[in-house]
Amino acid sequence: MAKKESTFTNMLLTLFIVTLASSAALGFVYEFTKEPISIAKSAKKNLAIERVTPSFDNNPGNEMFGVPADGDSVYFYIARNGNDTVGYAAETYSNIAFGGTLKLLVGFLPDGTVKEIAVLEHKETPGLGDKMLKSKTNWSTQFEGENPSEYTLKVKKDGGDVDAITASTITSRAYCDAVQRAYDALEKGGKQ
Amino acid sequence: MNQGRNFLKGFIKENPVFVLFLGLCPTLGTTGSALNGLSMGLATTFVLVLSNVFISVFARFIPDKVRIPSYIVIIASFVTIVDLLMSAYTNTPGPHGEPSLYDNLGIFIPLIVVNCIVLGRAEAFASKNSVLSSLLDGLGIGLGFAFALTLLGTVREVLGNGSVFGYKFITGDGILIFIMAPGAFLALGYLIMIMNKIKQRTAKV
Numbered sequence: 001m002a003k004k005e006s007t008f009t010n011m012l013l014t015l016f017i018v019t020l021a022s023s024a025a026l027g028f029v030y031e032f033t034k035e036p037i038s039i040a041k042s043a044k045k046n047l048a049i050e051r052v053t054p055s056f057d058n059n060p061g062n063e064m065f066g067v068p069a070d071g072d073s074v075y076f077y078i079a080r081n082g083n084d085t086v087g088y089a090a091e092t093y094s095n096i097a098f099g100g101t102l103k104l105l106v107g108f109l110p111d112g113t114v115k116e117i118a119v120l121e122h123k124e125t126p127g128l129g130d131k132m133l134k135s136k137t138n139w140s141t142q143f144e145g146e147n148p149s150e151y152t153l154k155v156k157k158d159g160g161d162v163d164a165i166t167a168s169t170i171t172s173r174a175y176c177d178a179v180q181r182a183y184d185a186l187e188k189g190g191k192q
Numbered sequence: 193m194n195q196g197r198n199f200l201k202g203f204i205k206e207n208p209v210f211v212l213f214l215g216l217c218p219t220l221g222t223t224g225s226a227l228n229g230l231s232m233g234l235a236t237t238f239v240l241v242l243s244n245v246f247i248s249v250f251a252r253f254i255p256d257k258v259r260i261p262s263y264i265v266i267i268a269s270f271v272t273i274v275d276l277l278m279s280a281y282t283n284t285p286g287p288h289g290e291p292s293l294y295d296n297l298g299i300f301i302p303l304i305v306v307n308c309i310v311l312g313r314a315e316a317f318a319s320k321n322s323v324l325s326s327l328l329d330g331l332g333i334g335l336g337f338a339f340a341l342t343l344l345g346t347v348r349e350v351l352g353n354g355s356v357f358g359y360k361f362i363t364g365d366g367i368l369i370f371i372m373a374p375g376a377f378l379a380l381g382y383l384i385m386i387m388n389k390i391k392q393r394t395a396k397v
Contacts, residue, residue, distance in 0.1 A: 006257035014254050018262045022269035029273045036280035044285055044292065126352070127368035135290060 045077075052107025052116040053079040053087035060089060067185040074185035085110055091120065092182035097174035099123035104175070106182040113147045117179065129171035139165055140175075148183040199328040202336030208309045209340035209380075210387040215309045218300045219341060220376040226357050228296050229345025233338025235278065235297070237331065239270045239304050244318040244330030251319040263314045264305070271305040309337060340383075347379050 045061045056079035066073035075091040088108045100123040107115035131137045153176040154160025164172035208214045223229040254262045282293040318326040352370035354362030369375045
């Protein structure tokens with residue numbers, strides 16, 4: 001069979017049919033994957049929140065609010081067990097990290113004590129700055145159980161209470177900066 | 193015989209990474225670990241096979257002057273399908289909160305659409321050959337690409353992290369540069385050298 005000639009109508013028709021067929025196919029796949037995608041997304045968020053707060057029975061992903069902090073916002077998720085608020089998860093950030101933005105999820109108990117901290121997003125150097133990850137070392141456990149009202153969130157070099165990661169003072173400072181931002185926002189309007 | 197060659201050429205003789213040097217951006221960008229490399233290779237294989245089959249079926253209905261836009265639309269549709277499927281089913285983080293596979297591959301999945309292997313095979317092979325040959329060609333080249341990415345990912349993971357597919361067998365840090373971007377170039381360079389050596393030796397015999 002001979003190839004179709006490149007006349008205006010032929011080209012127009014071909015492109016029309018190709019785009020129509022592919023958009024129909026995409027629409028179908030989109031409908032089909034819409035639910036699994038949203039389930040996976042909210043499960044991912046709840047899984048992260050679960051790691052930093054006491055156990056809860058609500059869906060913290062639905063109870064989210066932002067508190068403005070330094071030109072951006074810290075987002076809070078409330079963990080409830082029955083009618084009691086058992087903790088807050090604060091999605092916070094720092095712009096003074098070694099590479100790009102550092103994003104943490106800090107879990108607070110209702111009185112402001114740090115429960116646990118998880119790293120959401122980072123671009124720190126593998127083997128140096130990424131020792132802040134729980135899967136690498138237990139450096140970040142030193143924050144657990146401390147209340148930032150009486151625990152200075154600065155590395156010891158800067159007169160604070162935090163042991164910096166060896167050879168990663170910048171990362172450690174950014175980590176403290178992010179936790180401090182979360183705590184300030186919690187004090188300012190996070191408790192609801 | 194001929195069909196076998198269509199399939200096998202992608203592994204050594206026309207390996208897209210080691211011989212043709214195509215698709216180097218995802219090759220260097222996603223091979224920090226063996227699993228990432230393998231998944232990236234398989235996602236590309238999926239797109240390559242389906243777009244090859246579709247294009248070999250429909251090529252004769254597509255006028256020459258609009259063939260490239262048509263191919264790109266077909267390829268882009270399959271890439272979007274892969275992206276949607278992966279964000280639905282491979283988006284679960286690891287037990288210690290490690291980023292999910294979908295997060296790890298990130299922007300490189302949508303970028304398959306501009307991977308020159310995919311359009312290259314569509315233009316150079318699928319538009320001129322039968323459906324079966326195109327299917328085998330896509331499968332061979334795709335798996336060859338996956339093989340190269342897995343090999344590179346394994347080498348980088350072993351040297352940089354002391355683990356294979358996430359199973360750590362050396363405690364402590366490895367040679368960290370191999371996990372970072374410069375290590376990708378180093379490892380790829382040495383792998384190409386070894387591949388060329390092997391090819392020379394087999395050519396002599």
